[in-house]
Structure formats: C-alpha cells, structure tokens
Amino acid sequence: MNDPVKTPGQPPTASPHAPPARGGIVPLAKFPFDGSRIFPALRKAYVAVLVLFLIGPLVVLFIVKVRAGVFDEFHAPDAKEQERLAGLMVSTVRTAALATALAVLFGVTVAVAIYRARGWTRRILGALFPIPLLLPPAVVTIAWTHLIGKRGIVAALWFHFTGVKELPLSMYGEFGTAWCLALCWFPLVTMPALVGLRSVGPLAGRAGAVYAGRWAVFRRIHVPLMLPYVSAGAVFVAWLALGDFEVPLVLLTNNFPMQIYGAIKSLEMGLALYLCAPMLAAGAAVLLLRQVLVRGQAAATIESRWRPDAPGGGHGGRGWSAAAWIVLGLATVMPVASLLHQTGNWATFQDGLRSAKAEILHSYRSALEGAAIMAALGAPCALLLLRLRGWRRTALSLLVFVPLMVPGTIHGLAWTQALLPTAPGRAVLGSHLVLSLSDAARFFPICVFLLAAAFAALHPRLLDAAKIAGAPPAMRWRKIWWPLTWTGFLAAFAIGFALSAGELNASILLSPVGYSTLPIRISSLLHFGKDEMLAGMCLAQVVIALAPFLAATALLDRTLEVRLG
Amino acid sequence: MAERLAVTDLHKRYGAREVLRGVSFEVAPGEVLALLGTSGCGKTTTLNLVAGLDRPDAGMVALGDATLCAPGAWVPAHRRDLGMVFQGQMLWPHMTVREHLTFVLKARGVPGNEHDVRISEQLEAVRLTGRDESYPAQLSGGEAQRLSIARALVARPDMLLLDEPCANLDAPLRTDFLALLARLRAERKFSALYVTHDAAEAFELATRVAVFDEGVLAQTATPEVLCTEPASPAVARIVGGGALLPGTLAEGGAVETALGTLPAPARAPAATGEKVLCFLRTEDLRLNANGPLQALARASHYDGRGWLTILEAGETLLRARSDAPVAEGERVKLELLRPPPVFKA
Numbered sequence: 033m034n035d036p037v038k039t040p041g042q043p044p045t046a047s048p049h050a051p052p053a054r055g056g057i058v059p060l061a062k063f064p065f066d067g068s069r070i071f072p073a074l075r076k077a078y079v080a081v082l083v084l085f086l087i088g089p090l091v092v093l094f095i096v097k098v099r100a101g102v103f104d105e106f107h108a109p110d111a112k113e114q115e116r117l118a119g120l121m122v123s124t125v126r127t128a129a130l131a132t133a134l135a136v137l138f139g140v141t142v143a144v145a146i147y148r149a150r151g152w153t154r155r156i157l158g159a160l161f162p163i164p165l166l167l168p169p170a171v172v173t174i175a176w177t178h179l180i181g182k183r184g185i186v187a188a189l190w191f192h193f194t195g196v197k198e199l200p201l202s203m204y205g206e207f208g209t210a211w212c213l214a215l216c217w218f219p220l221v222t223m224p225a226l227v228g229l230r231s232v233g234p235l236a237g238r239a240g241a242v243y244a245g246r247w248a249v250f251r252r253i254h255v256p257l258m259l260p261y262v263s264a265g266a267v268f269v270a271w272l273a274l275g276d277f278e279v280p281l282v283l284l285t286n287n288f289p290m291q292i293y294g295a296i297k298s299l300e301m302g303l304a305l306y307l308c309a310p311m312l313a314a315g316a317a318v319l320l321l322r323q324v325l326v327r328g329q330a331a332a333t334i335e336s337r338w339r340p341d342a343p344g345g346g347h348g349g350r351g352w353s354a355a356a357w358i359v360l361g362l363a364t365v366m367p368v369a370s371l372l373h374q375t376g377n378w379a380t381f382q383d384g385l386r387s388a389k390a391e392i393l394h395s396y397r398s399a400l401e402g403a404a405i406m407a408a409l410g411a412p413c414a415l416l417l418l419r420l421r422g423w424r425r426t427a428l429s430l431l432v433f434v435p436l437m438v439p440g441t442i443h444g445l446a447w448t449q450a451l452l453p454t455a456p457g458r459a460v461l462g463s464h465l466v467l468s469l470s471d472a473a474r475f476f477p478i479c480v481f482l483l484a485a486a487f488a489a490l491h492p493r494l495l496d497a498a499k500i501a502g503a504p505p506a507m508r509w510r511k512i513w514w515p516l517t518w519t520g521f522l523a524a525f526a527i528g529f530a531l532s533a534g535e536l537n538a539s540i541l542l543s544p545v546g547y548s549t550l551p552i553r554i555s556s557l558l559h560f561g562k563d564e565m566l567a568g569m570c571l572a573q574v575v576i577a578l579a580p581f582l583a584a585t586a587l588l589d590r591t592l593e594v595r596l597g
Numbered sequence: 598m599a600e601r602l603a604v605t606d607l608h609k610r611y612g613a614r615e616v617l618r619g620v621s622f623e624v625a626p627g628e629v630l631a632l633l634g635t636s637g638c639g640k641t642t643t644l645n646l647v648a649g650l651d652r653p654d655a656g657m658v659a660l661g662d663a664t665l666c667a668p669g670a671w672v673p674a675h676r677r678d679l680g681m682v683f684q685g686q687m688l689w690p691h692m693t694v695r696e697h698l699t700f701v702l703k704a705r706g707v708p709g710n711e712h713d714v715r716i717s718e719q720l721e722a723v724r725l726t727g728r729d730e731s732y733p734a735q736l737s738g739g740e741a742q743r744l745s746i747a748r749a750l751v752a753r754p755d756m757l758l759l760d761e762p763c764a765n766l767d768a769p770l771r772t773d774f775l776a777l778l779a780r781l782r783a784e785r786k787f788s789a790l791y792v793t794h795d796a797a798e799a800f801e802l803a804t805r806v807a808v809f810d811e812g813v814l815a816q817t818a819t820p821e822v823l824c825t826e827p828a829s830p831a832v833a834r835i836v837g838g839g840a841l842l843p844g845t846l847a848e849g850g851a852v853e854t855a856l857g858t859l860p861a862p863a864r865a866p867a868a869t870g871e872k873v874l875c876f877l878r879t880e881d882l883r884l885n886a887n888g889p890l891q892a893l894a895r896a897s898h899y900d901g902r903g904w905l906t907i908l909e910a911g912e913t914l915l916r917a918r919s920d921a922p923v924a925e926g927e928r929v930k931l932e933l934l935r936p937p938p939v940f941k942a
Contacts (some may be wrong), residue, residue: 496674497689500753
C-alpha cells in the first residue's frame with residue numbers, strides 16, 4: 033500500500049479532554065501525579081520555599097536592613113556627584129538598549145535561519161547557536177580586545193597600513209560594551225524566537241501575502257505575532273546587560289553597576305542601597321515596557337508548543353543562513369581563535385590550567401550544584417506556571433523573574449546580608465554552597481523557561497493514551513512523561529551549568545575566603561597578569577562551559593534522530 | 598470482550614458553560630454506536646467521561662456489571678478495560694511499533710510469554726508485520742493510523758472508543774481505515790463508541806447513531822430512521838442530506854410551500870394555519886416534467902452518482918436528482934418520492 037508519508041511532527045488537531053483555554057490554546061499535559069489534588073499542602077510549601085529562595089534575600093536587604101537603620105548615617109551625594117551618577121545611569125541604560133537591539137538583530141537572524149534551513153545545516157546551526165551563551169562576557173571581551181583593542185591584531189595592522197594608532201571604531205565605549213554583551217546573550221532571543229516561529233508557522237504570513245506586500249505582511253502579521261516571543265528574550269538580555277559590570281571591568285570603562293560594586297567594596301551600605309533603586313526601577317521598566325508592547329498576546333508565549341520535530345518554514349533561506357553563520361562566527365569562532373592566538377602555544381595553555389586548577393574544580397563544583405538545584409527546583413515551577421491562570425500566574429511569573437531583573441551585584445549583596453545574621457546562614461556563607469545557591473536563584477528564570485517549553489511540547493493526549501492503555505501513574509511517568517521531557521531537563525541543566533560556571537557579578541561578592549572560581553581568578557588577573565596566561569585561563573573557561581554542553585547536545589541529537597527517524 | 602455500556606443522565610459543566618445535560622444511552626454487546634454532532638456539542642466530552650479522562654458532575658457510567666462512575670464511585674481510566682483510538686493518533690514518538698504494543702500489554706498485566714504471540718497476531722491483523730522496529734515518525738499516515746488501532750485492540754478491551762479517528766486522514770486513507778475497522782469488528786465482535794461529526798462516516802460504521810445537539814442527546818436511532826424520521830429540525834440539519842423548507846399547514850394536513858403543496862405528514866405537528874418546516878431530502882426530490890412541484894434551477898453538476906440540480910424555492914436552496922443537466926434560470930417541475938418529515942417552526 034502506498035500511503036503518503038506522514039510529515040514528521042505534524043501538529044495534532046486533537047480535541048482535548050477539556051475545552052480549550054483562552055485563545056484556543058490546547059490544555060497542557062497533566063503531570064502523571066496530579067499534585068493539584070493529592071498534594072495541595074506540598075504545593076503551598078513549595079511556593080513558600082520558592083519565595084524564600086528567590087526574593088527572600090532581597091526582602092532582607094531592602095526591608096530589614098533599611099529598618100535596621102542602614103540609612104541613618106548615609107548622606108546623599110552632592111549635586112555634582114548626582115549629575116555624574118545620572119550620566120552613568122543614562123549611559124548604562126543606553127548601552128543595555130543597544131546591546132538588546134543588537135541581540136534581537138542577531139538572535140532573530142539566527143532563529144529565522146534555523147527555521148528555514150533543512151537537513152544538516154539546520155542541525156548544525158541548531159546545535160551551535162547556544163554556544164555564545166556559554167562564553168562569559170569577560171572572556172568574550174578579552175578575546176575581542178585582543179582583536180580590535182588598543183594593542184590588538186587589527187589595531188596593529190591598521191597602524192601598519194595607515195600609520196594611525198587609533199582604530200576608527202573604539203572598543204572602549206558604549207558600542208564595544210554593547211557589542212560584546214549582545215554577542216554573549218543573543219541566544220536568549222533565538223530560543224523564544226524559534227518557539228514563536230514554530231508556533232506561528234508559515235501559513236499566517238502566506239495568508240497575508242495573498243492580500244498585501246512583503247513590508248505590510250512583515251509589519252502587520254509577522255511583527256505582532258512574533259513580538260511576544262522575541263520580546264521575552266529581549267527582556268532577559270536587557271536585564272543581564274543592565275546589571276553587567278564584567279565588560280566594563282575588562283574595558284576599564286565605568287557604568288552604574290560598577291558604582292554599586294565600588295560602594296559595597298568600600299562598605300558604604302547606605303550608598304549601595306541608594307544606588308540600587310534606579311537599577312531596580314530600570315529593570316521593572318523593561319518588564320513594564322514589554323507588557324505594554326504585547327498586551328493580550330503574552331499568554332501565548334509560554335504555552336506555545338515547542339516542537340523540535342516541527343517542519344521548517346519553507347524553502348530557500350540561503351541569505352539567512354549566511355547571516356547566521358556570520359553571527360555565530362563573530363560570537364564563537366572569532367573569540368576562540370583570538371584566545372588561541374593570544375595563548376600562543378599549548379604549554380601556556382597547560383600552565384594556565386595548572387595554575388588555576390583549584391579554581392577550575394571550584395567552578396565545576398558550584399556550576400554542577402547550581403544547575404542541579406535549578407533543574408530540580410525549576411521543574412515544579414515550570415509545571416505550576418503552565419497550569420496557573422490569572423493573577424496567580426502573573427504573581428508567580430514576577431516572582432520567578434525577580435532574581436534576573438535585579439543586577440548580579442545587588443543579588444550578591446542581598447544574599448550576603450540575608451545569610452550574615454544567623455549562624456546557619458554564616459555557615460552557608462562560608463562554604464561553596466552559597467555560590468551554588470546564588471547561581472541557581474539568579475539564572476532560575478532561564479531554566480524555568482526551558483523546562484516550561486519542554487513540558488508544553490508534551491501533548492496531553494499522549495498521557496491520556498497511556499492512561500487508557502491501563503498504565504498506572506508511576507508507569508506513565510516512567511515510560512511516557514519522563515522520556516518525552518528529559519531533554520528539557522538536560523537543556524536546562526546544560527545552560528544552567530554554563531551560566532553558573534561563568535557567573536561573576538554576584539559570585540565576586542559571595543565567594544568565601546580561599547574559595548575562588550575561574551571567572552573570579554580571571555577578573556583578578558585582568559590588568560595585572562600576563563596576557564598569555566589570561567588567555568589560557570579564558571580558554572579553560574570556554575572548555576569548562578563547552579564540555580557538558582557538547583555532551584548534552586550529542587545526547588539530544590541522538591535522541592531526536594531516533595524519534596524523527 | 599464486548600460488554601454492555603450504560604450511560605445514565607450525565608451532566609458536565611466547564612465554568613459557566615453546561616456542556617452535557619442529562620445524556621443517557623446504551624451500547625449493546627457487539628454494537629457500534631456513533632455519537633454524531635457539530636463541534637462543541639458535547640460528544641467528545643461524553644467519550645472522555647466514558648473513558649475516565651474526566652469526571653462528570655452527575656450521572657453514571659457502567660460497563661457490564663462494573664460501575665465505572667457514579668456518585669461515590671470512580672474507577673480511574675487506567676483501571677477501565679477500554680481501548681481508544683485518538684484523533685491525530687497520539688502515538689508515543691519515542692517508542693517503536695513493538696514497544697507501543699508491549700507497553701499496553703504490560704500495563705494490562707498480560708503475562709510476558711503471551712506478548713510475542715499477541716503482538717504478531719495484532720500486527721498481522723492491521724498489516725504492520727515487518728514494521729515492528731519502526732518509530733512513528735518513520736511510518737506513513739496509514740501505517741500510523743493502523744498502529745493506533747492495533748494499540749487500542751491488542752489487549753482485547755471490553756470496548757473500543759474512537760475519537761474522530763478519520764479527522765486528519767485524506768479520502769483514500771479514510772476509506773482504508775473504515776474498511777479495516779469493519780473487518781476487525783466482524784472478526785472480533787467488539788462494541789464501540791465512535792465519535793464523529795461526519796454523518797456518512799457514522800452511517801458507514803455504526804449500528805445506531807446518537808445525535809447530539811448543544812449538550813443534549815437529540816435522537817438515538819438507526820441511520821435509516823434518522824434519515825427518514827429525524828426527531829427535530831436540529832437533527833435533520835446535523836444528519837444532513839437535505840434542506841428545511843418553510844411552509845404553512847393547510848386544511849387537510851397538506852403543507853403549502855414555495856415549491857407547491859406537499860403531501861400531508863402522517864402526524865400533524867401543528868394546528869392548521871401554523872408555520873412549519875419540511876425536511877426535503879435530496880434523494881427524495883427528483884426532476885420530473887409531470888411532477889406537481891415547481892422551482893427555479895440555479896445550477897447543475899455531476900457528483901459521481903448522477904446529476905444534481907440546485908433549486909431555488911423562495912429563500913431556500915434545495916438539491917434534487919435529475920437525469921440530465923438543467924440550464925441556469927430554467928423553471929423545472931419535480932416530484933417528491935415520499936412525504937417529508939414536518940416540524941413545527
């Protein structure tokens with residue numbers, strides 16, 4: 033019999049067992065053990081733990097400390113200083129906005145290229161695009177400085193040919209900072225953009241093309257449909273860029289988070305808290321702006337079904353592919369090649385590894401623990417987020433987003449202040465556990481987003497089919513739910529690991545005495561160590577982040593290959 | 598296998614919307630009952646309540662001697678001995694064909710030494726022999742559909758539930774699937790509950806058809822009765838195959854319509870002079886130069902079984918059979934082969 037071959041991943045159009053929720057969204061698969069009925073108390077306890085974990089330290093910092101009189105001896109900066117701080121804040125916001133715009137440009141380009149590509153190109157692009165996320169901004173900046181910095185290769189060539197010492201485009205300013213940040217964080221836009229492209233599908237655009245020109249279709253169909261997805265990633269980038277001081281640290285420039293860091297270092301707690309306020313306001317403004325932009329459409333983002341096996345968006349797309357290769361080249365190949373060139377030889381790299389052996393082990397340990405906590409604690413949160421409706425859902429989303437909205441420096445400060453007053457807290461503060469916990473809390477939203485996407489991809493009828501087949505809850509969990517969602521856990525773990533391994537903003541404040549991670553070591557050697565040694569350590573950092581990611585990718589690729597035939 | 602299913606007074610509400618209002622029916626052993634209705638009328642909800650995928654607000658479901666669901670009693674879905682074919686198949690993408698069937702047999706507690714025999718038997722029955730190690734993504738549309746029915750039947754359930762299984766299939770696959778289902782049913786004599794919105798599909802497979810209208814069971818009858826004696830205009834509309842023509846009940850029971858005077862129904866639905874609706878089936882209307890009725894021809898086309906002419910009678914468009922095509926705008930005469938069902942308007 034010559035049956036037509038079924039399109040892999042053809043979206044099922046099942047009528048679900050409950051009426052569709054708002055906007056015709058198909059309900060989500062229930063977790064095989066229905067917590068809402070069996071464990072209501074456990075759910076409340078979990079939410080309480082989540083509140084403590086995610087915003088407890090901030091509450092301590094902003095409420096308890098203020099009430100304890102941290103502002104009693106604080107004198108607000110004079111007018112001249114206020115003006116300088118305002119200028120810095122404007123510059124920080126401008127840099128973050130530029131970084132976000134560039135990340136959206138890069139991220140959407142790569143997402144469209146992956147969506148439109150076929151076969152191997154699609155698989156390779158799909159496997160490579162998260163890699164920039166694994167490279168800490170400091171490392172990327174060091175690599176780019178080596179290329180186009182004052183003493184960089186390009187500057188030397190420029191001087192050789194033109195006799196002019198200064199390059200026309202300087203790395204040491206807002207553009208350079210934004211450029212490095214965008215190259216690091218654009219995968220955070222690519223991920224939701226891909227979900228969006230696969231959920232929206234090519235038909236809406238094609239339907240529009242019947243009635244209107246390309247530009248009108250782009251403006252009236254593609255932009256409104258994709259906005260909730262792209263803006264979700266853009267918000268992450270904007271928050272991370274607002275709070276970052278790794279890049280300015282490398283470039284020896286100044287920004288607002290560096291002022292906060294300086295205030296904390298000089299033990300001016302009142303000033304640090306005073307400076308936190310505009311940063312928090314900027315973070316909240318970003319979220320508010322996004323809500324205004326996507327009024328009424330935001331609900332679709334998280335419930336959209338991520339279908340790794342979904343058909344691509346049509347044909348052609350060579351131009352998009354070429355652009356994506358360029359972006360990925362700039363974000364991964366260029367920095368790594370630059371670091372390799374700077375390292376010089378294998379011996380220097382080995383020296384770098386040897387001298388930072390303890391830091392590498394510490395980084396691995398903290399990142400592993402942080403990622404495990406993130407994945408374990410994030411899974412129930414993702415399930416809850418998908419299941420809740422109305423104000424409960426909004427409240428939980430806000431709760432989850434808070435740690436990322438708050439700049440890493442403030443996050444680190446909050447954890448210190450929350451743990452310091454009690455003996456068990458001081459014990460945690462004195463151990464490596466504080467880094468794992470803080471990393472887990474800080475990157476929790478990204479982890480939850482990945483898990484929610486994986487859970488949303490599971491059609492509820494697949495579990496119903498197992499139920500009808502006679503499988504009890506444990507068997508449904510073991511044979512259906514877990515095999516179809518573990519890839520989400522793996523992705524969340526791998527990304528959580530990489531982000532934790534490269535975290536500097538909070539860990540520089542939290543690392544216990546005698547316990548340093550590789551990013552901290554790199555930052556301490558930035559302007560005082562040998563360049564070759566620094567580059568060697570940066571390469572070690574890249575290897576640390578890449579190794580588990582590549583292993584996870586290989587595993588995922590094999591799994592998807594089996595599933596998709 | 599083949600137990601009597603009894604559904605009594607089912608009620609279900611989702612928020613403010615009452616989806617089912619007192620639905621009751623029975624499926625005899627070996628019978629196929631089709632649940633027919635438009636989208637959102639409550640047929641899939643009924644199937645889910647029978648399957649145990651959702652709980653009713655009130656009512657009872659019993660299979661043979663076992664009460665599956667009643668006030669104070671609830672058998673979860675995995676303990677009801679049912680098989681189900683889902684719309685869109687819902688095959689598990691990470692399992693091979695053999696693993697699908699093994700999963701069901703294990704879940705149903707079938708001893709391991711019987712697995713190979715049962716699986717081979719089932720794969721042969723659905724013509725999937727040799728495809729045991731394939732994953733769903735490697736199967737064609739027809740093979741995937743046959744796997745879904747194999748999964749539903751491999752454990753020899755008491756009853757088979759089918760939720761719009763042909764909804765995503767093209768015409769040839771649909772024909773193949775219905776033929777396979779009819780063959781399997783003849784061989785195994787299972788009872789089945791078949792949800793569909795397509796009357797032709799329901800008539801092809803079902804012994805009786807239950808027509809749903811806005812959460813209420815409007816009529817349960819054989820296909821023949823449904824076509825010739827629909828209980829209400831809504832049932833007539835859902836069953837299809839004709840059109841409702843407004844008219845007025847005249848003296849002696851005849852009905853005055855835009856076509857002319859129609860013969861008196863067996864039982865007058867309204868008083869003389871009252872407005873009524875006549876259900877005129879396409880197959881009962883025939884163009885005849887000597888016929889007593891008259892209408893305006895709007896179009897003619899060949900539909901594979903003969904010529905079909907679209908007629909205008911007042912504001913109603915009707916279809917009638919003819920031996921040859923008719924020119925647009927021509928006034929034609931026609932006859933009615935049997936008295937139509939008449940309803941109070």
